[in-house]
Amino acid sequence: MGTAAAGDDTEALATAGWKALGTMVQLIVTEPGQLADGRRLLAADLAAVDAACSRFRPDSELVALDSAPGPVEVSPLLAEALMVALRAARLTDGDVDPTVGGAMAAIGYDRDFPLVPVSGPPLTLTVRSVPGWRQVQFDEPSRLLVLPAGTRLDLGATAKAWAADRSAARLAGALGCGVLVSLGGDIAVAGAAPAGGWRVRVQDMTGRPEDPPVGPSAVVAIREGGLATSSTTARRWRRGGDVLHHILNPRTGLPVPACWRTVSVAAASCVDANTASTAAIIRGSGAPGWLAGLGLPARLVDEAGTVHTVGGWPAESSGT
């Protein structure tokens, strides 16, 4: 944790970084004196989200659903995460589907990613549609959930982004300053932005801003909402001759074929940005038109490294 002021900033920003939810956490505040309190609040928020939503913790509330025989009353926190996930499924016509948990485990992603063996023996990959979000029965007022037998939920496509939104808003209110929360590159901002906005470098893989990017990158500034990037270049592993990654097509239960290596989207919230960026990877060649139709500013990088922008995202020269 430390206080950092970028070279051309006229105001000091304080930043802290650590790991949680199996990913890198970054907190930036516009009032350095608020950093310690902000970190404490954010760490508590993320611990609660992890206990409710982790697919990899045997004691999580989500994992307990796997063996629940009937209607289960879930906690308010998991209820909110579920509603966000189901909304994402509905708004993407099922491209972002929370019932991919079983399919994800079947291709080898069944533990925190650093523990997934980079290579292994061949897998028999079976094309099989996931159970589908439409089979999930959830009653919001009673928070009762019924899952079809054998259905395993994976909230990974939305939970981090939703957690970033939730905590950014809470911290900005509690601290009375501008706040940026990044959970593995899923970025939410709240409160008054610094002069010039929050400067974010979009790239294939989330990393430290002081390190050089790998692959095409661009620096943009946002003042509100969220920004998220999805990519097939991260979380990859090999089984036999097959290279696998973590973005599945729910209609096949298999990793989506390569079209876009990386998609970044800005939206009114981080979870909307992440929902759109993930769906764009799955939609392939239809993604630019879909994003433009929604009015979502987006940057898409194809397999050759050529950059495409839509929705008012600043144009850039390819390969920068």
Add this chain to the structure above:
Amino acid sequence: MNSRNEEARPAVAARRRGRATLRAATVSVGAAGLVTAGVVAFTLPGATATSSAAAAKASTPITSKATSKAASGSSKATASPTASSSSLEPSSAPSSSSGSAQTTSGAS
């Protein structure tokens, strides 16, 4: 019907009972509830209530086996504003910046 199907009958019946009870509860929610496509019964805040004919006839009160463990430090019961909106919501477009980045966004 073969013996495998015979064995599956109790499980299928139990699942149907579960669905019926959940449908009933969802219908009782009124304007806050949403039932879609017959077998689907999830709710989103602010959604308009619709229901299938089967759901409208159901009247059995819902029962819960309530096996969950509440997460520590759980949130308020209210959903985030995002959960209630009916479309992916755009923001103002990012602006190009020549300054050094304060953070990065990529896959992780």
